[in-house]
Amino acid sequence: SQTIHQWPATLVQPVGSPLSLECTVEGTSNPNLYWYRQAAGRGLQLLFYSVGIGQISSEVPQNLSASRPQDRQFILSSKKLLLSDSGFYLCAWGGGHAGGKETQYFGPGTRLLVL
Amino acid sequence: DQQVKQNSPSLSVQEGRISILNCDYTNSMFDYFLWYKKYPAEGPTFLISISSIKDKNEDGRFTVFLNKSAKHLSLHIVPSQPGDSAVYFCAAKNTGTYKYIFGTGTRLKVLA
Numbered sequence: 001s002q003t004i005h006q007w008p009a010t011l012v013q014p015v016g017s018p019l020s021l022e023c024t025v026e027g028t029s030n031p032n033l034y035w036y037r038q039a040a041g042r043g044l045q046l047l048f049y050s051v052g053i054g055q056i057s058s059e060v061p062q063n064l065s066a067s068r069p070q071d072r073q074f075i076l077s078s079k080k081l082l083l084s085d086s087g088f089y090l091c092a093w094g095g096g097h098a099g100g101k102e103t104q105y106f107g108p109g110t111r112l113l114v115l
Numbered sequence: 116d117q118q119v120k121q122n123s124p125s126l127s128v129q130e131g132r133i134s135i136l137n138c139d140y141t142n143s144m145f146d147y148f149l150w151y152k153k154y155p156a157e158g159p160t161f162l163i164s165i166s167s168i169k170d171k172n173e174d175g176r177f178t179v180f181l182n183k184s185a186k187h188l189s190l191h192i193v194p195s196q197p198g199d200s201a202v203y204f205c206a207a208k209n210t211g212t213y214k215y216i217f218g219t220g221t222r223l224k225v226l227a
Contacts, residue, residue: 006158032213043121043219044159044204051213059214090158094215103149104206104215106158 002027006091006107013114019064019078021110023091026072031093033074034104035066038088050074086114118142119207121218129226134192136221138205141186145207145216150179150190153202153220162203163190195225 003026013019025031035047046059048066056066063082067075074091088111094104120139128134136150146167151159165172165179165188172179178191192199202220 004158034215036217044206044217046214046216049213057213088156092158094213103161103164105161106151109156109158111156 002093002105004091004093004105004107006089006110008110009108010111011113013081013112015083015114016080019076019081019085019112021076021089021091021112023074023076023107024072025074025093028072028093030071032102033068034092034094035074035076036090036092036106038090038109040087044090048076081114083114086112088112117219118145119205119216119218121203121205121221123221124219125222125224127224127226128195130197131194134190134195134199134223134225136190136192136203136205136223138188138190138218139186140188140207140216142207142209142216143186144209144211147208147210148179148181148188149206149208149215150177151204151206151217152199153204159204192223195223197225197227199223200225 005024034049036044049057050068064078090109091107092104094102118141149164150162153159163174163177163179165181181188202222204220205218206215208215
């Protein structure tokens with residue numbers, strides 16, 4: 001069965017510090033990978049998605065970036081965090097091609113607090 | 116532009132009764148819809164989905180209804196249980212793309 005891991009679970013960082021959140025998927029190959037953010041009291045905002053190694057699509061212009069160095073690894077980064085980057089970050093995977101009706105499955109999330 | 120809307124931020128229902136959560140969308144290209152349940156500090160859990168070729172899909176206590184002409188879907192939970200208390204998100208997808216668009220969520224509270 002497929003499993004998705006995220007770490008760390010919680011992170012407190014000062015403004016201006018760098019960020020690296022990691023997501024890995026087990027039990028599947030060539031997944032489509034996604035990063036979402038849920039700000040306090042808000043819905044799920046799609047940040048990035050990737051359909052293959054090295055392929056990143058950005059949905060919202062901001063000071064965050066994403067990379068996919070391996071098939072089942074997705075990394076969210078920032079060089080300098082802002083207060084507004086605080087939120088709950090979720091990684092998700094979905095199988096297959098764009099024409100499919102695949103379900104999307106989520107990891108446990110990382111709570112980021114920028115002070 | 117919010118393409119998927121959940122206009123009720125919260126809902127309270129008595130245990131054993133029916134919970135009805137609503138979702139509206141604006142993009143007529145969406146052809147696949149999903150409902151997720153989310154507890155605090157956890158990732159969303161998939162509940163049920165429906166393709167635009169259907170108007171109803173059932174899975175145990177959960178039923179999703181799709182009204183394409185009204186661009187509206189709803190999730191019915193019968194009977195509601197205290198463990199159903201969570202935030203529910205609807206999501207929509209155009210199967211020609213990779214993107215899932217989520218609503219803002221509805222917080223359901225089932226009262227014992």
